[in-house]
Amino acid sequence: MAPRPAGRPRAFDRDEALRHAAHLFWQHGFSGTSTRMLTAALGISSSSLYAAFGTKADLFAEAIRSYALRYSAIYERAVAEPTAAAVVERLLLESVTEFTRTDEGHPGCLTSSAVMADTSSTFDVRKYVAGLQRTDEARLRGRLEQAARAGELPPTVQATMLADLVQTLWQGLSTRAELGATREELIAVATFAITLIPQESTNS
C-alpha cells in the first residue's frame, strides 16, 4: 500500500533522520541548531534535507509533532488503570522512563524545546503543544474526579487539586530530566511522591 514512487529513491532513512534531527533540536534548541549541523549529523546534503523536510522550521515542527504524541499516549494508558493510585503511579513512572530515554537516538524530553516562539513556520508549534498538554491535563483531571465520585479519595482531597499537583510533579520531573537527573533519581522521587498521596482507608 506504499508503492514505490517514480524517480530516484531516497538514499537515507527518513524516520531515522527525523530522530537525529529531533535529538539535535532537543540539545541545542531551534535557533541553536544550524542546517549545517543537521546535514553533518544526518550525513546528507543540504538539498536532500530540504527536499525531504522542507524548511528548517518545517523539520522542527514535524519532529515536535511526532514526539509530543508519546506523552499523550502515556496519559491515555495511565487513566485506564483501575484505581486513582495506579493511575498516578503509572503516569509518573512511565513519563520518567520516557523523559530519560537515551537509546536509539531518542531525543529525550521535548517539552521545553517546544516553548520556542520564533519558529515562523506555518505550523504553530507552541499552540499545538500547549493544546496537547491541555488535553492530557483534562484527561487526568477527569479520571481523578471519577475516582473521587467512586469514593477512592479521602473527602479532604479535591480531585482537581490532586490533578494539579500531579501535573506540577510531572512538569518538575520533566525539567529535572532535562537538567541532567538520572532515571533512578527521578524514579525515586516519583515513587516517594506517590507514597505521600493519601488514599481512602484501605491502605495506611
Next chain:
Amino acid sequence: MAPRPAGRPRAFDRDEALRHAAHLFWQHGFSGTSTRMLTAALGISSSSLYAAFGTKADLFAEAIRSYALRYSAIYERAVAEPTAAAVVERLLLESVTEFTRTDEGHPGCLTSSAVMADTSSTFDVRKYVAGLQRTDEARLRGRLEQAARAGELPPTVQATMLADLVQTLWQGLSTRAELGATREELIAVATFAITLIPQESTNS
C-alpha cells in the same frame, strides 16, 4: 561612594538595559536573540552595548545571574526558618510569588523559559543554569538533613529524598507559572503539597 568616573557618561540606564535584554533572552533564547534585536530594543548602538556588557555571552550570563540571585535569596531566607515544615512552606510560597510577578517588566521565570531550550555552540546555557541552581539545591538539602538529625522528620523520610521532591515541585511550579497558571492556583497547589509532607508526631 560612587564617584562619577572620568570620561563621557553613559547615555542609557545600564540596569534598565539589562532588564530589557533579559526579557528578550527569556522570550527567544540565547541564539534566538541577535545583537541587532538587542541594540534595537535597547535603543543603543552595537559599540555601546559591547562597551557596557562585553560579548553577547557575557550579557546573557549577567542577565541570568541577576535573576538567579532572586531565587538564591529566597532559598537563603527559607532555610533560616526554625522547622523543616516552615522551610519548605516558605520556599515554595515565596517562589510562587516570585514566579508570578508581572510588575515592572518582570520577564517571568528563568528556569522554564526559552532560555533553557536554546543554547549555542559557544555557551552551554543549561550547564550554566544547572550550576547556579546546584548551590540552592545543596542549601535546601543541607537544611533538611539538619532537620532530620534533629528528629524533625519521620525515620521513613530521607532528607535527601524530601529535598529532591521539594526541588521537583519547585521546578514544576515554575513551569506552570510560565504556562500561565495564576498565583492563586499555584499557591493552592503548593499549600496542598505541603500538607502531604509527613512530620514527626508533634502534628498529625
Next chain:
DNA sequence: CAGATTATGGAGCGAATGATTCAGAATAGA
C-alpha cells in the same frame, strides 16, 4: 583653557546562516 578618559553612532569586517540552483545519477513505467 588643555589633556586625559570614556561613550557614541555608523560603517563594515570575516564568518556563518538558511536556502537555492543545477548538472548528473538512479529509479519507474512504457
Next chain:
DNA sequence: TCTATTCTGAATCATTCGCTCCATAATCTG
C-alpha cells in the same frame, strides 16, 4: 531503450551573525 520523475552532491546565493574600528562627542582633572 526512451522518457518522466525524483533524489544527490557541490557550489553558491543573499542575508544575517557577532563583533570591531574609528572619528567624534561629552565629561573629568588640573
